[in-house]
Each structure stands twice: as C-alpha cells, then as structure tokens.
Amino acid sequence: MQRYKAIVSYDGSTFSGYQIQPKARTVQGELERALGMMHKSEEVKVTASGRTDAGVHARGQVIHFDSPLQLPPERWLKALNGLLPADIAVVEIDSVPSDFHARFDVTGKTYKYFLYKSKVREPFKRNYATHFPYDLDVELVRAATSYLLGAHDFTSFCSAKTDTDNRIRTIYKIEVVENENEVVFSFTGNGFLYNMVRILVGTLLDVGIGKITPQQVESIVNGRDRALAGKTAPAQGLYLWEVFYD
Amino acid sequence: MQRYKAIVSYDGSTFSGYQIQPKARTVQGELERALGMMHKSEEVKVTASGRTDAGVHARGQVIHFDSPLQLPPERWLKALNGLLPADIAVVEIDSVPSDFHARFDVTGKTYKYFLYKSKVREPFKRNYATHFPYDLDVELVRAATSYLLGAHDFTSFCSAKTDTDNRIRTIYKIEVVENENEVVFSFTGNGFLYNMVRILVGTLLDVGIGKITPQQVESIVNGRDRALAGKTAPAQGLYLWEVFYD
Numbered sequence: 001m002q003r004y005k006a007i008v009s010y011d012g013s014t015f016s017g018y019q020i021q022p023k024a025r026t027v028q029g030e031l032e033r034a035l036g037m038m039h040k041s042e043e044v045k046v047t048a049s050g051r052t053d054a055g056v057h058a059r060g061q062v063i064h065f066d067s068p069l070q071l072p073p074e075r076w077l078k079a080l081n082g083l084l085p086a087d088i089a090v091v092e093i094d095s096v097p098s099d100f101h102a103r104f105d106v107t108g109k110t111y112k113y114f115l116y117k118s119k120v121r122e123p124f125k126r127n128y129a130t131h132f133p134y135d136l137d138v139e140l141v142r143a144a145t146s147y148l149l150g151a152h153d154f155t156s157f158c159s160a161k162t163d164t165d166n167r168i169r170t171i172y173k174i175e176v177v178e179n180e181n182e183v184v185f186s187f188t189g190n191g192f193l194y195n196m197v198r199i200l201v202g203t204l205l206d207v208g209i210g211k212i213t214p215q216q217v218e219s220i221v222n223g224r225d226r227a228l229a230g231k232t233a234p235a236q237g238l239y240l241w242e243v244f245y246d
Numbered sequence: 247m248q249r250y251k252a253i254v255s256y257d258g259s260t261f262s263g264y265q266i267q268p269k270a271r272t273v274q275g276e277l278e279r280a281l282g283m284m285h286k287s288e289e290v291k292v293t294a295s296g297r298t299d300a301g302v303h304a305r306g307q308v309i310h311f312d313s314p315l316q317l318p319p320e321r322w323l324k325a326l327n328g329l330l331p332a333d334i335a336v337v338e339i340d341s342v343p344s345d346f347h348a349r350f351d352v353t354g355k356t357y358k359y360f361l362y363k364s365k366v367r368e369p370f371k372r373n374y375a376t377h378f379p380y381d382l383d384v385e386l387v388r389a390a391t392s393y394l395l396g397a398h399d400f401t402s403f404c405s406a407k408t409d410t411d412n413r414i415r416t417i418y419k420i421e422v423v424e425n426e427n428e429v430v431f432s433f434t435g436n437g438f439l440y441n442m443v444r445i446l447v448g449t450l451l452d453v454g455i456g457k458i459t460p461q462q463v464e465s466i467v468n469g470r471d472r473a474l475a476g477k478t479a480p481a482q483g484l485y486l487w488e489v490f491y492d
Contacts, residue, residue, distance in 0.1 A: 011369040057370070077366060086372040120323060123257040124303070124374065126332040 001066045003100055004076070007092040008061045013127040013236070014087065018052045018061070027052075027061075027088060034083035035065060047102045049109070049243040053195075055235030057128070060091075062243040064102040100245075108172065108244040111197045113185040114237045115205075129182070130237035136208040138178050144207040144214035145174040147221060148200065155224040157200055158193035159232070167193060167224075176204075186241070195232050203230035247312045249346055250322070253338040254307045259373040259482070260333065264298045264307070273298075273307075273334060280329035281311060293348045295355070295489040299441075301481030303374070306337075308489040310348040346491075354418065354490040357443045359431040360483045361451075375428070376483035382454040384424050390453040390460035391420040393467060394446065401470040403446055404439035405478070413439060413470075422450075432487070441478050449476035 008031070016024035020032065028046055035044035049062045071079070076093045084090070114129035116122065121131045151170040158167060171189040178184075185204065187197055203220065206212045212220075212230075220228045254277070262270035266278065274292055281290035295308045317325070322339045330336065360375035362368060367377045397416040404413060417435040424430075431450065433443055449466065452458045458466075458476075466474045 009369050011372070081366060086367070087369045089366050089369050091366055120327060120335050120337055121332070123255050123333045123335050126257070128370070 001068055001098070002070055003064055003066050003096050003098045005062065005064050005094055005096040005100055005102065006076075006080075006090050008058065008063055009089050009091050010058050010061065011087040011127070012052060012055050012057045015054065017054045017056070018048060018050075018058075027058075030085055030088055031063065034080055035067075037083050038069065038079055039067065049102050049106050050240075052238075052240055053235055055127075056238045056240070057236075058240040060242040061240050062102050062106075062245075064096065064100055066098075102243075105245050106191070106243055107246055108188060108190050109192060110186060110188045110241040110244075111192065112239045112241045113187075113197060113201045113233065114239070115183040115185075117181045117183065127236050130234050132183070132205070134209050136183060136205070137210065138176055138183065138208065140210070140214055141176050141204045141208040144204055144217045145176065147214070147218040148174060152221050153224055154193055154196055154221070156220050156226055156229045157196050157203070158226065159195040159199075160226055162194040164193065169193060169196070198233045198235070198238060199226075199229050199231075201233040201237070205233065206230040247314055247344070248316055249310055249312050249342050249344045251308060251310050251340055251342040251346055251348065252322075252326075252336050254304065254309055255335050255337050256304050256307065257333040257373070258298060258301050258303045261300065263300045263302070264294060264296075264304075273304075276331055276334055277309065280326055281313070283329050284315065284325055285313065295348050295352050295486075298484075298486055299481055301373075302484045302486070303482075304486040306488040307486055308348050308352075308491075310342065310346055312344075348489075351491050352437070352489055353492055354434060354436050355438060355486065356432060356434045356488040356490075357438065358485045358487045359433075359443060359447045359479065360485070361429040361431075363427045363429065373482050376480050378429070378451070380455050382429060382451070383456065384422055384429065384454065386456070386460055387422050387450050387454040390450055390463040391422065393460070393464040394420060398467050399470055400439055400442055400467070402466050402472055402475045403442050403449070404472065405441040405445075406472055408440040410439065415439060415442070444479045444481070444484060445472075445475050445477075447479040447483070451479065452476040 010027050015027050018027045020026050020028040031046045044065050046063050046065045073093050080090045115132045116125050116129045117132050149171050153167050154169050155167045169191050173188040175186040207214055256273050261273050264273045266272050266274040277292045290311050292309050292311045319339050326336045361378045362371050362375045363378050395417050399413050400415050401413045415435055415437050419434040421432040453460055
C-alpha cells in the first residue's frame with residue numbers, strides 16, 4: 001500500500017459540509033466514491049485535515065488515503081478529476097511516507113473570510129462572500145486583532161457544540177486587507193475551534209461598525225463565555241485556504 | 247401609469263434562461279413574480295432587451311415595465327431586491343418616458359466571454375467561465391477578429407434555430423484580453439443573432455489553437471453556412487454585459 005497526500009479545492013455551496021453523512025451530499029462522500037471507482041469499488045477511506053461546515057469552501061484542504069495503485073501524480077489528477085463532480089478538484093497529489101497523517105500532523109492552518117461592501121447585493125457573490133452594506137472602519141478592526149494574537153483560551157469564540165476540553169489555541173497572524181469593495185480577513189494559527197473563525201469575524205465586524213471598542217475584545221477573550229462575543233458570520237464567506245505540515 | 251427602466255444582474259447558472267416558461271425557473275418569471283407581490287398580485291409584464299439562454303449570465307440586462315406606483319429609485323431597489331431571489335438583483339432603476347422600449351430602442355450590446363486556462367479545472371469557476379486547458383495564441387485570435395468587424399451576413403455564426411430572415415449585423419468592436427490565466431473576449435455590436443457570440447468564440451478558439459488560420463475566418467463569413475464555423479462555446483462563459491440606448 002502507498003499513502004498519498006492530496007490538496008483538494010471545493011465549492012462548499014451545495015455540500016452538507018465535508019464530513020460523510022448518510023443521505024447527504026458531502027465532500028468526503030464524493031472523494032470516497034471517486035476513489036472507490038478507481039479501486040474496483042473497494043472502499044478507500046479518506047482522512048482530512050479537519051471538517052468544514054455546510055457552505056464553507058476550501059482552496060487547500062489536505063487529505064490522505066492509502067492505495068495499492070502506484071500511479072504518477074499526473075495520472076492520479078487526471079483520473080480523479082475525471083470522476084469527481086465539477087465542484088471538487090484535486091489540485092495536487094504526492095506519495096508520502098506511510099506515517100503521514102493529514103489531521104494529526106497539522107502544524108497550522110490559514111482561513112480566509114471574504115466580505116463585499118455594496119449597497120445592492122451581488123448575484124455572483126452570493127455563495128462566495130458575505131454582503132456587508134454598512135460602513136466598516138478597517139483601522140478599528142486591525143486595532144482589535146492585537147488582542148487575539150498569541151495563545152488564548154478561545155472559549156468565547158467557539159460554538160457551544162464544541163466538544164474539546166482544551167480550548168487554548170495560538171493565532172500567529174491576522175491580516176485585514178481592503179481592496180475596492182472587498183474586505184478579506186486572513187487568520188493563521190496552530191488550530192481553530194468549531195465556528196471559531198466565523199465568531200472572530202462576527203466580533204471584529206462589531207468593532208468595525210463601532211458597536212464595541214477594540215479594547216472590549218480583550219475582555220471578551222478573558223471572559224471565556226460565548227455570549228460575550230459577536231454573531232457567527234455566515235458560512236459562505238469562509239475558505240479553508242491552506243494547511244501547514246512540517 | 248409610469249414606465250420604469252431597470253438594469254438587472256443575474257447569475258444564469260440555475261435558470262432555464264431569461265424567457266418565461268411554464269414549470270421552469272426563469273429570470274422573467276422571477277421578476278414578474280416579485281413585481282406581482284408589489285402590486286397586490288396584479289400581473290406586471292416585463293419586457294427585456296432580449297433573451298439569454300440557460301446558464302448565460304447578465305451583468306447589465308435592461309428591462310422595462312409599467313406601474314401605477316410612483317416610488318423613488320431607492321425604494322424600488324430596496325423593495326424589489328428584498329423580494330427577488332439571491333441570484334437576481336436590480337442594480338439601477340429610473341422612471342422613463344412611456345415610449346421607451348427595452349427591446350426596440352436598443353442601439354447596441356456588449357457581450358463578454360470568459361475562459362480560464364489551467365491544467366486542472368477550478369471548482370469556483372465552473373459556472374462562471376469556460377475551462378480551456380490548451381495553448382491559445384491570442385495574437386492569432388486577434389488577427390482573425392479583423393474579418394468579423396463591420397457589417398456582415400452572420401448566417402455562418404447563428405444557430406439553425408434562428409428564425410430571423412435578416413442576418414446582417416454590425417460588430418463595432420472586438421477585444422481579446424489576457425490576464426494571467428484568464429482570457430476575456432468582448433464583442434460590441436448593433437445586435438447579435440441566436441448563439442452568435444458563442445459560435446464566434448468557438449470559431450476564434452479554433453484559430454487560437456491553430457486548427458484554422460485567421461484568414462479562413464473570412465471564407466467562413468462569406469460561406470454563409472453554419473457548418474463552416476466552429477462549435478458553439480458553452481453557455482457558462484457568456485455574459486450580457488451592457489445594453490446601449492440613445
């Protein structure tokens with residue numbers, strides 16, 4: 001058996017999330033179906049760096065799987081992309097040592113969140129960015145990000161459904177870039193809790209419209225209470241952008 | 247009654263085209279449904295600059311309709327965009343003289359066609375541009391466009407289904423712009439026959455890959471036979487970009 005590592009891009013708009021579920025269209029389900037077809041319907045289990053929710057996109061999701069097939073990357077790409085639906089593509093694939101693990105070996109991830117500012121909503125962006133028709137003070141947002149950098153208990157910024165006890169995560173870098181009518185948030189950290197990026201964005205938007213001050217973000221972090229933070233920003237603006245390994 | 251002119255943008259991906267049809271989801275159907283809701287379910291007929299096919303997009307479709315309501319543009323936009331589905335938006339609306347006609351008064355139109363070049367197809371572009379994994383010589387394509395400019399009988403470049411006798415149209419301008427991995431064709435003319443832009447693109451792509459020479463385009467025009475021209479390029483790359491009036 002050979003272990004393979006693949007980078008996968010998908011448009012999450014019409015998936016019920018990454019993780020396989022009975023009777024729902026999922027990214028994992030489609031990947032395993034395509035791999036099954038390449039392996040005479042033998043089941044091939046796929047392990048990802050982590051899940052993504054319904055409507056959330058990926059530019060650089062990473063998966064691993066094992067196969068008896070020894071094919072060069074070009075042939076894997078051609079075969080898999082021929083079998084996968086149009087809203088998933090395998091972008092890169094390589095053979096890796098058999099102890100590589102797409103989830104356990106992650107050293108960091110970058111998520112991006114896209115907003116577009118316009119008075120009238122835009123049909124072409126509806127699934128790919130969040131419409132934000134309010135004035136946003138990007139300098140205030142940037143000032144607030146300083147309270148989020150580094151290692152913190154992010155209990156205030158994760159869904160009540162989070163079943164992890166250890167809620168300490170380290171954020172290495174946050175960027176907020178404004179181009180014309182678009183604002184892009186970029187978060188790089190060693191890991192993110194359930195809904196964490198979307199709640200971080202929802203809270204930073206509260207800062208950007210002046211509902212709370214940048215300094216209040218510090219007390220929201222320290223309060224360790226989901227009720228203190230802002231709303232969970234909608235799924236369609238979120239992209240799993242890159243996953244890092246050593 | 248007041249006549250209104252509106253600019254409408256729509257993502258054609260999940261519409262069975264612009265024109266209303268029983269039991270199909272159409273742009274006209276959704277516009278008339280939203281207007282009906284604003285007029286206590288009285289029917290409001292919408293007239294567009296022309297139809298677009300299933301999967302074809304519009305950035306600047308123009309429509310007119312008559313209404314007893316006298317509302318300022320801001321209120322029309324808010325009301326209509328609140329009632330329309332997320333894949334249609336009214337971008338601009340203005341009251342116009344009652345003799346304005348969205349179809350008969352058209353003096354020209356611009357269509358754009360988007361291609362993206364990459365080895366692996368891209369999930370986020372699948373509905374919005376056509377994947378073209380071959381080498382394309384843009385200079386050859388540009389050389390070929392010179393045979394299309396001006397007034398010609400475009401019988402070779404329209405679907406057999408075209409029911410117009412007069413197939414003479416004037417193309418004022420053709421641009422072919424290459425940015426990174428994207429190629430955008432732009433056609434401006436006084437009018438376009440059924441499938442004309444898509445057949446023009448299909449033929450220009452044959453030039454760009456060296457299947458035919460730029461000069462052969464001249465004989466294709468002169469031959470007035472659909473069988474001489476290239477394939478009809480796929481719908482998803484095509485956008486009705488702008489409609490002109492005096």
